[in-house]
Amino acid sequence: MRKRKNFILPALTSLVLISCVIFTLCVYNRSNNAKALTESESMAADDGASSGITGSGSAAGPDSVTEPGSATSDSITESGNTEDNNIQNVSSSSSEEMRGIWISFLDFSSKGYTRASFTKHIKTMFNQCQKDNFNTVFVHVRMFSDAMYNSEYFPWSQYASGKIGRSPGFNPLSIMVTEAHSRGLKIHAWINPYRITKGTTSNSALAKSSYAYKWRNSKSPSLRRNVLNYGGQLYFNPSRPTVQNLITNGVKEIVRDYDVDGIHFDDYFYPYLGTDYKKNFDAQEYNSYVKKCRNNGEDAKSIVAWRRNNVSALVKKVYSAVKNIDSSCIFGISPAGNISNLYLKNNYYCDVKKWMGNAGYIDYICPQIYWSFKHPSCPYKKALNEWIDIERHKSVKLYTGLAAYRAGISSKEAALIGDKSWAKSNTILKREIIYARNTEEVDGFIFFDYADLKRRSARKEINNAIKLFT
Template sequence: MASRLRIRITAALAAGTAACALAGCGIPALGGESGGRGPVTAGAEAECGAVAAPGDGGRSRQLRAMWIATVAGIDWPKDTGDPAAKQRAQFTRLLDTATAMNMNAVFVQIRPNSDAFYPSPYEPWSQWITGTQGKDPGYDVLAFMIKEAHARNLEFHAWFNPYRVSRQDDLNKLSPKSPARQHPDWVRKYGAGLWYDPGIPQVRDLATRAVMDVVAKYDIDAVHFDDYFYPYPEGKEFPDQATYKAHGGGMDKGDWRRGNVDTLVRSLSGKIHDKKPWVRFGISPFGVWRNASTDPRGSDTRALQSYDDIYADTRTWIKKGWIDYVTPQLYWPIGDPRADYAELAGWWADQVEGTDVQLTIGQGAYRVGKDAAWKDPAELSRHLTLNAKHPQIRGDVYFSASDIVSNRRGFAARLREDHYPRPAIPPIPAGRGGKAPPPVQDTAAVPAGGKGVKVTWRPSQGATSYAVYRVDGKRPGCAPVDPERLIANVRGGGIVDPGAKPGRTYTYYVTALDRLHHQSAPGRGATVTSPQG
């Protein structure tokens, strides 16, 4: 059975179809009509008790996501010369793959190099869309991406790179509209590329304005930074001596650099939450803060230190509550002598303990099959098994989408079979407000006219999505609902459940969730016998 399931999932991933249909998950119906009935309002009477506490090791409340990198065609678009319609179709196939994997979020790179995947008043259109920086692709790419993600009930985390300017070092090759061309004194050549100097206040202002423009104009769920702050060391000092002389104020240079990054993180956190309290701010740092040999508070590792080498003091950001989630990039295997995944998972779990910061783990899907340590396609599955020992770990994010699609050595199908057999609701972020909508009413279940069961309900006021649970047999109208029976978390007013076995009797329950995943009590269950086929 297990081998046949793996084959089915592998085929679904390759074809870009809904693997959950094959595995028995709910599929969202088109549209969100409610049969002309108005939504349930806050004054409606609650019908049943709450969903039971998870008994599944937290698998029903996890963030499951993949990064979609846009720089250099890593994930999307693969070819800047493709027409817009073809590019859009490629993007939606990536989202369908996320849905097939029972993921619930995507982290999409929208400002890779001081440029934009949207009409920006501050920066030119990205070269990674059309091949030419500043060239209008003819549509609002970001608006399209958010709409398609939300249609599949995938959270959209807008991924910004605050300081990178270009992967090449000639300013004249940038658009005349680039702030780097207009303010060359903000720019430093380092390695093979161009970087803004984080010590210049106007640079921090530009990054802040770029982020806040998107927060104000678009319905994103989170702002996301990755690990690029000061550039990774490339054998020589980052050329900010003049900036340090002008702004250092006698501080130790390392402390000054960390202070520059801290200032951006702290300030931006406050501005985002003041503008839209429900929008989260998360960062995905390099996986080692400091080695214990340098600092007893660090991890038992022997690797580059983000605190010392790229001036990212992630531990302080957690302790100060400047970020809502942290997703360290733990791209090492279990047992690695330099940086053991098991050691680092435990270390990061300890850092968030007692804080409101959610911990998810950045997983190196790109590494599968690349060398002897990653030859076994079950390595990432073992990571998730180990994560279950740490209740502070609330999910995983995979780099990157192309690797999930390629399913090298069957690793993605293995993850889905071992850990993602059904959908999951993201955890509730602390301190961001929100409340559960009123329970849904008029849940109905009928044979779907050939195969499966159609489940509908009356929408609930203030609800963003709906969780659907399927229980074997006829159950009372009100009964405790086991979260392990979750089959779908969708937007709209109904699903078709193709996983209902012919001739079997089921009871369906539906709950309403707000955009921060606060969950209502279930409405009264609807019982149906699936058609014989």
């Protein structure tokens, strides 16, 4: 396990030179656990703030579904607290520091592209990323159980061709890999594993060739349970082995067929299930699990622990699949930034402490810490320190997701999100990078998202931040 580094005691050094006396004061506040950078007083005063799926990579009948391995349930102990420091030096970026940018499906047109128009669009985006000294692009390749490439398991994305299931006549992911690497950019394929639709449950939103459509409309009650209707949207059922294999096989084909540098999941896992979380969504599968445990004389997990185990089983399975194909390809996850929310009984079900504390789940974690230093309930420093305090396996890196989309917003917009500092400063992102670097525990940053690099009102804040990327 990797714990936070210790610090030396404060030291005072004086140097006398001929007729001048120069005092250099280096104050180090070392605790047993942490080094932290506080906000500089020289910063802005108000700132700171149907078929089944086999596990072998080919489609087969429902009787040939391969059961996924179960994840372990090791608990990880949190350690240490963080105290303030007044260190103001800025560590320069290292060659290995992650300086990433998310390129969302929102950065693509839902009307689709020709090969020429898509290539032009990608060149424009990647040129901007290169100009701003980012070194990695995280591109959306599966947004809604679809694909920005020719997939054996998922239909063509609307954001490639203009219509779900229709080929654009070219391969967007292949173009993106080529254009990224030609600029010295690394490229990670960004996937939403469970989400099928957004804001609709209509069959018209599904390609008839897709597993989502076939399962939802199957005569088999068992296959129909692979797709869940909840909150006006469709989701793959996280508890189903068939679903886990489908998602894993979709990852395998990307790593096998494209020279991507990584696979990336974000924060979309279980949806918020409300007060009836014990009765809805995949509760039917949980009840079957409890009955099976009773019949076998075994103790059943709580529904919360069971759901967390479902997600962890998928994460472990995907990690193994990636490494078995290409050991140099990395797999990581970007969960919501508030750890307390991740461990609620009715949402997410992400056991990030397990993933971070054990080998075999992820290569990195990138919490989305989208708040200023003065957010009333989850300020940046507090949130980041909580992530640093989690014991971390030596193989797992810690990145932070930063809110470029909040840069340069209006006072009204800042008030609506309850984080007024974003309207009063253009140095928040810069100071968040400085603070994170000075902990010596953070290995890089990912900005959300590309569109904000081009947004005029955000550029001053972003320019201040990317000056540190040299």
